[in-house]
Amino acid sequence: MLTFPHPHHRRSARTRRRTGRRATAGLLTAALLSGGLVLAPGAAGAQSAARDLATAAAAAAITPVRVNQAGYLPDGPKRATVVSAATEPLTWQLRGASGAVAAAGRTVVRGADAASGEATHLADFSAYRGTGPGYVLVVDGRSSAPFDIRADLYDGLRSDAMAFFYHQRSGTPIEASLVGPAHARPAGHVGIAPNQGDTNVPCQAGVCDYTQDVRGGWYDAGDHGKYVVNGGISAWLLVDSFARARRAGTASALGDSTLRIPERGNGVPDVLDEARWELDFLMRMQVPAGRPYAGMAFHKIHDAAWTGLPTRPELDSQPRELHRPSTAATLNLAATAAQCARVFAPYDSAYAKRCLSVARTAWTAAQANPALYAPDSDSTGGGAYNDTQVTDDFYWAASELYAATGERAYRDAVTSSPWHTSSSALTPTGFNWADTAALGRLTLATVPNKLPAADIGRVRASVTAAADGHLATMAGQGYAVPIPANGYVWGSNSQVTNNAIVMATAYALTGQQRYRAGVLETMDYLLGRNTLDLSYVTGYGDTYARNQHHRFWAHQYDASLPNPPAGSLAGGPNSGLQDPVAQERLAGCSPAACYIDDIGSYSTNEVTVNWNAPLAWLAAFAAERRAPKS
Ligand code: 9MR
Numbered sequence: 001m002l003t004f005p006h007p008h009h010r011r012s013a014r015t016r017r018r019t020g021r022r023a024t025a026g027l028l029t030a031a032l033l034s035g036g037l038v039l040a041p042g043a044a045g046a047q048s049a050a051r052d053l054a055t056a057a058a059a060a061a062i063t064p065v066r067v068n069q070a071g072y073l074p075d076g077p078k079r080a081t082v083v084s085a086a087t088e089p090l091t092w093q094l095r096g097a098s099g100a101v102a103a104a105g106r107t108v109v110r111g112a113d114a115a116s117g118e119a120t121h122l123a124d125f126s127a128y129r130g131t132g133p134g135y136v137l138v139v140d141g142r143s144s145a146p147f148d149i150r151a152d153l154y155d156g157l158r159s160d161a162m163a164f165f166y167h168q169r170s171g172t173p174i175e176a177s178l179v180g181p182a183h184a185r186p187a188g189h190v191g192i193a194p195n196q197g198d199t200n201v202p203c204q205a206g207v208c209d210y211t212q213d214v215r216g217g218w219y220d221a222g223d224h225g226k227y228v229v230n231g232g233i234s235a236w237l238l239v240d241s242f243a244r245a246r247r248a249g250t251a252s253a254l255g256d257s258t259l260r261i262p263e264r265g266n267g268v269p270d271v272l273d274e275a276r277w278e279l280d281f282l283m284r285m286q287v288p289a290g291r292p293y294a295g296m297a298f299h300k301i302h303d304a305a306w307t308g309l310p311t312r313p314e315l316d317s318q319p320r321e322l323h324r325p326s327t328a329a330t331l332n333l334a335a336t337a338a339q340c341a342r343v344f345a346p347y348d349s350a351y352a353k354r355c356l357s358v359a360r361t362a363w364t365a366a367q368a369n370p371a372l373y374a375p376d377s378d379s380t381g382g383g384a385y386n387d388t389q390v391t392d393d394f395y396w397a398a399s400e401l402y403a404a405t406g407e408r409a410y411r412d413a414v415t416s417s418p419w420h421t422s423s424s425a426l427t428p429t430g431f432n433w434a435d436t437a438a439l440g441r442l443t444l445a446t447v448p449n450k451l452p453a454a455d456i457g458r459v460r461a462s463v464t465a466a467a468d469g470h471l472a473t474m475a476g477q478g479y480a481v482p483i484p485a486n487g488y489v490w491g492s493n494s495q496v497t498n499n500a501i502v503m504a505t506a507y508a509l510t511g512q513q514r515y516r517a518g519v520l521e522t523m524d525y526l527l528g529r530n531t532l533d534l535s536y537v538t539g540y541g542d543t544y545a546r547n548q549h550h551r552f553w554a555h556q557y558d559a560s561l562p563n564p565p566a567g568s569l570a571g572g573p574n575s576g577l578q579d580p581v582a583q584e585r586l587a588g589c590s591p592a593a594c595y596i597d598d599i600g601s602y603s604t605n606e607v608t609v610n611w612n613a614p615l616a617w618l619a620a621f622a623a624e625r626r627a628p629k630s
């Protein structure tokens, strides 16, 4: 029986009401002063002067005691970062909901932190084993945001982060019975006016002379584009999340009727149902037999011109166009379709066979056209997703085809690829939609295959070595973030989460607790233990991102529209300041502070499928109960 709203949504509403700690203005402006920056008056008019006052008020209210505002697991690490210039340790106190001191200790002076520009101390209360709501950490007379300590901490996020994908579905109504009235909407892009797609979509001029049915899939992000290279890594991560859990014996938590999606109750694990919605779309993007470039995948389909915010999907009146095929998109299709063949086989063998056939065709087509690159200039009406380095995508696709078939030709493509041994496959800054060699490595490290034992050992060692590198990066920072200070790029939160996936995979390979601790401390960063004292996940934590760049969840621009649903991850700090709002409001920011919860800041505050996918992966991992350490 399905009831709405589920407990988590009630909880976040309550959390919001309780938040008297700081005005919501802090969400918009926390970034500015937390690094000690002073606003230059510049072109400030009355409006921006008022904003500066709000900024000052908000910044004054930010606590220097930064915690995971959602909370901590009883058996996990429990660490906080304290901003202080004191050169001697400070006393910390953990206080329960009643105000009584539950534990106390001394901080460790950590000093200057490059990413935040702050001087920090570390408070470690991991030894505390009590549970309950409403804890605060008090240091030097300042209290942290309130937080819980409980074993079921990540259960809500496991389903909410996964539900993001249903919300983003194109080509189907988003049902109020599943998401509640505020987030429900009619189907977008099913060939009903004013939509001009996606059932019968022509190519851009000169690319093809026919139309293709490319309905379905997920909208990429705050825009309504559908991009094969980004859909590929996202679908892969969802399927991998399920495959990982199955290997760990914990897949029932991702099984049938665990998500609020239309397919619940069909006998197939819901996470696979969700991934299939995208896989079906990706396969529709394949150029049909008998056409030029048959077997390749069109790079993307999106609006001919950028629409404004807000624009509801079903009201988008722009012409939709297919953009020319690319090698990268074709290899994304090959990789994800091969993974589909492997993982869906026990649930739907006919579908698995179809996936494999698509994957083989795509692989062959990519081999015949190994250097067809999507141009970086193609960013009118949609993102470019350009990528001229595709040998990593060849490696990823070969690894998946080998894992699915065991065939010699694919094995040879794996072992002859420079990415099979290159240390660049797993880097300190992390993999992403453009750099996919790591995905091949992760598959070869975890999925039984017939590579020589020594080779598999080497592949696995490369994963644990990368994970140890991430742990070292974290240990060297004030906030235990698994990316270096120069790694705060567009979508930095996905670099962070992807590195945590490498650590979680190392945990699966070795059972070493330090890797799980690294994953959980990464969650701490995302959920409030950061220089902005802000959770990047909507609905989680005392103060959280809620104005992400989105054409439907555009409440900031139109009060009749909703905020993002709980479980939506903001892109995160981007020191490149690549949008006008970030440029105006964040100039001079320290890398980890280059973020603003404003709907206009698409380069720091958008949502996308490739950022929520690793969050969902990690939430499922973190939600699993572990036997207590002996
Ligand atoms: O809304 C678009 C967002 O999804 C993209 O990430 C971003 C960069 O490609 O572009 C956004 O669209 C803006 C466009 O680039 C410039 N005109 C204003 C658009 C909406 O803010």
Ligand code: 9MR
Pocket (backbone or CB within 6 Å): 220, 221, 222, 223, 225, 382, 383, 384, 385, 490, 491, 602, 603, 606, 607, 608
């Ligand atoms: O995630 C993409 C990031 O790596 C690029 O630097 C950026 C600019 O090209 O584009 C990002 O992707 C956006 C895409 O182009 C359009 N949809 C929204 C994506 C996230 O902002």
